[in-house]
Amino acid sequence: MSVSGDGYWRRLMRRLTSDVTELDADDLSREAEAVGAMRACDCKSGEEVTVMGRLRSVEMCPRDSAATLEAELFDGTEGVTLVWLGRRRIAGIEPGRTIKARGRIAVRDGRKVLYNPYYELQNAS
Template sequence: MSETAQAATAKVPAVSKVCEVGARQKVSLFGVLRSVTFPPPTAAGSFSATLFDGTGSIEVVWLGRKSVPGIKAGIRLAVQGMVISRSNGLCVINPTFQIEPVITDEH
């Protein structure tokens, strides 16, 4: 594999499990949002959600946002970003994300 191809592949992390991630690590996670937390109306705050992947939960935080269109409890979400350590645990800050469709078993 060429250096350019290796560099391109290194930029996109493989899908990680929440139970295996650590601070200062670039991750790609996939799971279901269990809850969302809105900042108070009068504060700048941050919008956050709890992502659960079957191995554990991690907070996903959008700094300076009161909401993010399409983000609500119960959706399937793929996120990529940097994990940081905060006083209340690990979180992914300002991730890129993709809302995944819900798969139904209709016959």
């Protein structure tokens, strides 16, 4: 059998025996790479980055009477918290939605954060 045929069978067996969550993470990671986004696990504090992934959660967090909207973006490698200060809601920012976000990475409580990121809603696939 040819080398490319071996690769096909190996990929097929992996897809048949892998966990659905793992496969979804692999697909997210590939999609992000295809549009030129950085992998979240490779982002370092202080860097200007573009990340793309699916929103796992979205919540409004009032702190000291200032509204804050927070969303967890997962790109298949790691999560990044997106924080919009002074916002209670943003149309289209909802769990399950795929977005591309751009900004400067910070670290808060050991987690990667983008404050007031520029973002693009991606077409539902």
